[in-house]
Amino acid sequence: MLRDKNLVCVGDFERYGESILPKNALDYYRSGAGDEFTLALNRDAFRRLRIRPRIMRDVSCRDQSTTVLGTKVAMPIGIAPTAMQRMAHPDGECGNARAVGAMGGVFILSTLSTSSIEEVGAAAPNTVKWFQLYIYNDRDVTRKLVKRAEQTNFRALVLTVDAPVFGIRIADIRNKFTLPPHLSLANFEGIKATGVKSESDSGINEYVKKLFDQSVTWDDVRWLKSITQLPLILKGILTADDAAIAAGLGVAAILVSNHGARQVDFTPASIEVLPEIVKAVNGQCEVYLDGGIRQGTDVFKALALGAKMVFMGRPALWGLACGGEDGVKSILSIIKNELDSVMGLTGCATLEDIKKEMVVHESHYSHL
Numbered sequence: 001m002l003r004d005k006n007l008v009c010v011g012d013f014e015r016y017g018e019s020i021l022p023k024n025a026l027d028y029y030r031s032g033a034g035d036e037f038t039l040a041l042n043r044d045a046f047r048r049l050r051i052r053p054r055i056m057r058d059v060s061c062r063d064q065s066t067t068v069l070g071t072k073v074a075m076p077i078g079i080a081p082t083a084m085q086r087m088a089h090p091d092g093e094c095g096n097a098r099a100v101g102a103m104g105g106v107f108i109l110s111t112l113s114t115s116s117i118e119e120v121g122a123a124a125p126n127t128v129k130w131f132q133l134y135i136y137n138d139r140d141v142t143r144k145l146v147k148r149a150e151q152t153n154f155r156a157l158v159l160t161v162d163a164p165v166f167g168i169r170i171a172d173i174r175n176k177f178t179l180p181p182h183l184s185l186a187n188f189e190g191i192k193a194t195g196v197k198s199e200s201d202s203g204i205n206e207y208v209k210k211l212f213d214q215s216v217t218w219d220d221v222r223w224l225k226s227i228t229q230l231p232l233i234l235k236g237i238l239t240a241d242d243a244a245i246a247a248g249l250g251v252a253a254i255l256v257s258n259h260g261a262r263q264v265d266f267t268p269a270s271i272e273v274l275p276e277i278v279k280a281v282n283g284q285c286e287v288y289l290d291g292g293i294r295q296g297t298d299v300f301k302a303l304a305l306g307a308k309m310v311f312m313g314r315p316a317l318w319g320l321a322c323g324g325e326d327g328v329k330s331i332l333s334i335i336k337n338e339l340d341s342v343m344g345l346t347g348c349a350t351l352e353d354i355k356k357e358m359v360v361h362e363s364h365y366s367h368l
């Protein structure tokens, strides 16, 4: 039972999850690229931000609800797409989607899931679901995924734009990462190879090299927009220049992300680039953030700096590992409760009350 384990913060789930997951899965979930400098920075950058509370405001009724792409959600927190979730627990993507639906957030399903679009659609019909896409060499593969997501009531597409090739994740290479044989990439039954097997390198890199299109450009964003009516979100933008191009192409939203520090080591933390991106898009589209969100104060900081919504990747995997669907629900209610606490203690009854000037970099106080 989860309750017996006394897991009361995301860090507790992470430590317990790490103690029980098999090495191949744990290393895959945990790792960042290269030296993992950016992996640590994704957390450190949040620690360098200070919160300036306001006092004596009526906070007796607090509300975390907001809208994303015109849909009302109960909290500004969602689950980022992570591949192969059934390595963590048999509930996998279906349990994860149900958990976030029960908490009133958004679930993003990875293309490389171990439960199919249709299985997740049936398991979590009431959850607000978005579908994450990679662009395959064979555009028909991508087109068919889009049509299946449309038919299964997914409400938006999230195109991952930071992965024409994959980052070097040292542990996966050492482990020769392989998807356990009882699992498969469920969206590809009967279409493409569904296993992820290592011949010599990490099985992930071998899969990606073989099947993903390395020649993708902004034309592919135009192409995607031409084949679907679903709103398009670009995930993985880290510069104002690219954000301006994306906004100019009419995307619905940008998800500021360094892919959980798994692609290029020494990129900035996503929270560090958020302000320049918010400024560059100047209200033309919504802006979200993922990377290093582990507590309610992180959510507060990201919202203050202009994100409309935040997403978590690894914490949901730790939640799954520790207790399946219930574990993810626990993680989400912990973060939601922490956000409620910081809102109450900073004079913010609603998300609109969380203002930019309430969060400053530590250097603001360096004259002391």
Ligand SMILES: Cc1cc2nc3c(=O)[nH]c(=O)nc-3n(C[C@H](O)[C@H](O)[C@H](O)COP(=O)(O)O)c2cc1C
Binding pocket: 028, 029, 030, 042, 080, 081, 082, 083, 110, 111, 112, 132, 160, 235, 257, 258, 259, 260, 261, 262, 290, 291, 292, 293, 311, 312, 313, 314, 315
């Ligand atoms: C194990 C794992 C698998 C991931 N798989 C995908 C994926 O399939 N598609 C994608 O766009 N991003 C993927 N990501 C990146 C996440 O969507 C997200 O950007 C990142 O996990 C956020 O950082 P966090 O883990 O610190 O919350 C993955 C991340 C992890 C840790």
Ligand SMILES: CCCCCCC(=O)C(=O)O
Binding pocket: 083, 112, 196, 203, 204, 205, 207, 208, 259, 262
């Ligand atoms: C099946 C091989 C590719 C999985 C890649 C998922 C991903 O984006 C990641 O960061 O890992």
